[in-house]
Amino acid sequence: MSNLLELYHVDHLESNGGYMKLKQTSEKGFAATDFQELQLKMIQSNDIPRLLPMSLEEINDEITVFYKTEGLRKLRPFAKERPLSMQNYYALFINIIQALQDSNNNMLSEDRFVLDEEYIYIGEGYHQVYLMYVPLKEINNQQPIYESLKKLLLNIAGEVKGLNGTQFKTILNYVKDPGFSLHGIKQLLSQLQRQGNQNQEEETDERGESSQQPKEITKIKKVRKLPPLASKMKTYSILIGVLLLASVWKLYLDSGSTAMLIVSIVLSLAIIAGVYVFWFVWRPGVEPIITEKEVKVKSKPAKQLSLRKDKPAAKTGPATESQTAEAIPALAMADSQPVPEQKFTQFDQTSSPEENLTENNDQTTLLDEKEMIPQKAKKKIRNYLTIDRDGVMEEIQLDKDNFVIGRAEKGTDFMEKGVGISRLHVEFVKLSDTYGIKDLGAKNGTYINNEKIIPYKIYELSNDDTIQIGKMAYTYKVSE
16 A cells, blocks of 8 residues: 555644545545444444544545544654654554554454555654554555555664674665565664664763763663553443442441541542442453664763772782782773673575574574573464264364354355354454354354453454354363
């Protein structure tokens, strides 16, 4: 999708805050059948990170899509005003790639993101990225998402202040590699980002500035937080909290004792804390989202070693006077030696991305922490469903990260035509060695062990859990 204006009509509105309006043509809107129903439900019922807030307006059976851009800036003007450093460049694209990687978790398609600098918006800094998403069933003449990402990587590099040619050449070589992947480019950018932070600290130490006074440097910090609650869940949690508070203080008013007053205060604080924890800290079955955040920290002053003649150093072993005398000039020579410049490995275009990230014949190889620890061979875990069909036990293998069951032929991984089954009824989401389950807004709901679950919320499954959708009852199995 190199330029959305070539396919549809886009207007920018400044009334009532900033908005971007998307229509099929300047005079005609979209039909309801043009949209992916499930994706619309996910976007409208959840605040998905890194997505521009979206709403629909229907007039005379024609739908216009509105994207809220209030308080945000387009990427290109923002880069002109606040020039990109190499570290900002890494943070920007790590967040863009993370949005693409998270798309499956939110039932979205990565090829529906608009990776064009005209439609990428920035918040307070380059770590706050907002992308445009078009939840249409079909988009003609669209550019493959990987090609759009490669083009964006190269175009935005021109805005980088003090571009490091060696590091950019490393990125360019990987972009041209036929084995290009989202995981590989993100791993490369993260590696270069860490190297950049280390070089920045080393340069500060060499100039001697850190020995006199601390200097503020910008680092990228990973923040784990829960996804925002849907407005309906916020309302429910507030109402439950208010009802509990009212019940507690009613007990105090009925008794009127001092002891009950203390109990009421303690319980009130516990209820408020519980609502806060549910909103921001922990929710059952909900995984936190990892985001990148720019933070300014002061570099620590470099410790200097001083040798005083009037105060002997503490003895750590039976060293002789001659050994000490030999050590002092050696130490002085070591301090006077210039620090060699750090060299970066260039990728060989003929080798695979994985080999390029770890192979280096002349230098110390930088390994990931997981590679440093010997890994034991993991046993293969098998996840599947069983169902009794007229005395015959049938097995349904869960062999995908996202496995959808429903009565529709398209969009499902297993078609179930039982009574009470919705078109897209339920989705199984791979967690680690097990699966979670998510109801996709089915009319008759979904039950785990005879308890109805909340739509669009992931529940972790255990071995032998019973799952009922419509009139059909499955048993979830985990085995090695």
